[in-house]
Amino acid sequence: MSAALPASKGLASNGNLAHAPSMLQKHTVAISDIRVPLKRKKTLCEDKVQNIAESILEEGQNTPIQVRPDGEGYVLIEGLHRLEALRVLGEDSVLAYLVRARLH
Structure with a gap:
């Protein structure tokens, strides 16, 4: 049984759920199109x-990977x-969530 998170728990009270995990859409991405940073490869x-x-x-x-578009x-x-x-x-493809790069 899951309960909705109140706005005070990190979701915007204006109804913008763009950052809620349940709003991420799965995409099929070609494995050959994914670059793995060297630091992560280690x-x-x-x-x-x-x-x-x-x-x-x-x-x-069962669990999609997370990638961000890059060129x-x-x-x-x-x-x-x-x-x-x-x-x-x-495999030639993978299920992935497309995420945005963090803005600092």
Whole structure:
């Protein structure tokens, strides 16, 4: 049972739910169009990739990765191990949420 969050918990009281997770739309993105930043690549754990690949074979991809548009492609934000597991399985595409770059 889930309850709606009141405006005081981070959602704008004007009804703008653009940042609410439930408002993100899934897109199918070509894996070859996704660039993984070097800093993120260094965190890759092959054992974790194998475990996720096995899970994807049994259940499919349950959780989309997060990417942001970057020119003609995308930059990975979250989901390195899921992305690499799909690559290992020979998939050409991945379910992804498109997110905006943070403004500082």
